[in-house]
Amino acid sequence: MKAIATWILVIAMIFTTVNAAPAKGDDFNSVVKMIEQFYRVKHVGIPFLAKAGMKVATTAARIKGGQARRIAEAGSIKLAVFEDQDFNGDFTKFRASLNEALNATWMPLIQTLSAQDEEQVYIFLKDAGDKVNVLVITIEQRDATVVQVTLSPKNLALLLKDPEGTGKSITQEATINDQE
Amino acid sequence: MKTLLIAIFLTLAPVFAAQAQQDSRIQMSGLDHLAAKASQTIDVNIDERLMRLASRVFDDKDEDEREVKKLVANLKGVYVKSFEFETAGQYAAADIEPVRAQLRGPGWTRLVNVTSKKDGILEVYLLFNGDVVGGMAVLHTDDKELTVVNIVGPVDVDKLAKLEGQLGIPDLGLGSPKNKTKNDDEK
Numbered sequence: 001m002k003a004i005a006t007w008i009l010v011i012a013m014i015f016t017t018v019n020a021a022p023a024k025g026d027d028f029n030s031v032v033k034m035i036e037q038f039y040r041v042k043h044v045g046i047p048f049l050a051k052a053g054m055k056v057a058t059t060a061a062r063i064k065g066g067q068a069r070r071i072a073e074a075g076s077i078k079l080a081v082f083e084d085q086d087f088n089g090d091f092t093k094f095r096a097s098l099n100e101a102l103n104a105t106w107m108p109l110i111q112t113l114s115a116q117d118e119e120q121v122y123i124f125l126k127d128a129g130d131k132v133n134v135l136v137i138t139i140e141q142r143d144a145t146v147v148q149v150t151l152s153p154k155n156l157a158l159l160l161k162d163p164e165g166t167g168k169s170i171t172q173e174a175t176i177n178d179q180e
Numbered sequence: 181m182k183t184l185l186i187a188i189f190l191t192l193a194p195v196f197a198a199q200a201q202q203d204s205r206i207q208m209s210g211l212d213h214l215a216a217k218a219s220q221t222i223d224v225n226i227d228e229r230l231m232r233l234a235s236r237v238f239d240d241k242d243e244d245e246r247e248v249k250k251l252v253a254n255l256k257g258v259y260v261k262s263f264e265f266e267t268a269g270q271y272a273a274a275d276i277e278p279v280r281a282q283l284r285g286p287g288w289t290r291l292v293n294v295t296s297k298k299d300g301i302l303e304v305y306l307l308f309n310g311d312v313v314g315g316m317a318v319l320h321t322d323d324k325e326l327t328v329v330n331i332v333g334p335v336d337v338d339k340l341a342k343l344e345g346q347l348g349i350p351d352l353g354l355g356s357p358k359n360k361t362k363n364d365d366e367k
Binding site: 091092095107108109110111112113114115116125127132153154156157160161162163164 | 346
């Protein structure tokens with residue numbers, strides 16, 4: 001009887017442990033580091049982009065809740081840009097590593113791989129109360145971006161209706177320079 | 181002893197309940213190796229958590245969104261795997277066999293089977309739990325394309341075409357050929 005009770009306790013502990021897997025604090029930075037390690041590349045920070053006068057106008061505007069904001073909620077953007085570097089590597093291995101790393105806290109929505117254009121797009125979602133966090137990772141031949149934004153329910157509906165199109169819009173909006 | 185049995189039941193019931201809900205979920209991970217050969221791969225995973233989220237965010241005031249909201253309200257998941265290849269012959273029947281084997285399992289019925297020289301083969305399978313449709317699978321195979329769509333949960337077949345182009349489900353022409361069950365090239 002004691003042995004059975006012990007087994008029940010063990011089973012209960014296993015399920016409790018599985019369900020209570022600790023949430024990772026900063027998955028955005030983990031993903032950026034993962035790309036850097038896997039492809040041996042370095043991302044460019046926003047201050048550097050600002051010096052170079054590139055791409056940052058809209059991002060900065062959005063971080064301050066400026067007029068350029070369209071999809072993302074004000075103040076919600078995290079952005080890492082990789083420019084003009086080689087992204088050579090087995091994308092199936094990268095995909096497996098990425099999914100394994102984010103599986104505990106993020107829900108994979110859509111993943112597209114294009115061998116022809118050597119482009120990979122990954123969109124993950126995470127519930128954030130009445131809003132949703134969205135992580136969009138785009139890797140191309142020479143460039144890559146990691147964008148994390150918070151979406152309102154309305155824009156989440158757009159994303160769910162057209163995951164691929166809206167995911168690309170999020171990345172474009174995060175990196176486009178409205179002054180161009 | 182009675183307390184012990186109750187304790188065992190309470191510990192294991194959620195596990196069995198979860199398994200019962202997954203009955204119409206098709207395991208498609210066996211297709212993942214095709215990504216290395218494909219020119220384009222699309223992988224959509226909308227699980228039950230995302231489904232709950234989806235039914236929350238679609239707007240009742242918008243007619244289209246209201247329809248989609250009704251359709252997804254009771255669904256447990258939508259899963260899509262789609263591969264496009266540069267040339268024909270990049271995948272074999274054996275690659276799809278693990279999926280087909282599941283669709284030959286108990287409860288699954290092939291509702292639609294359309295063969296077209298132009299559009300390839302479109303098959304629609306339904307999983308019946310008694311009289312209720314508990315899930316659906318769509319298999320579209322072409323020389324240069326392979327798409328598997330799996331909808332988990334009660335599906336309103338008549339309104340299914342409305343989900344095409346939504347939630348990452350590709351446009352498979354489900355609205356038009358649903359009454360066809362024979363090879364349309366023979367006609």
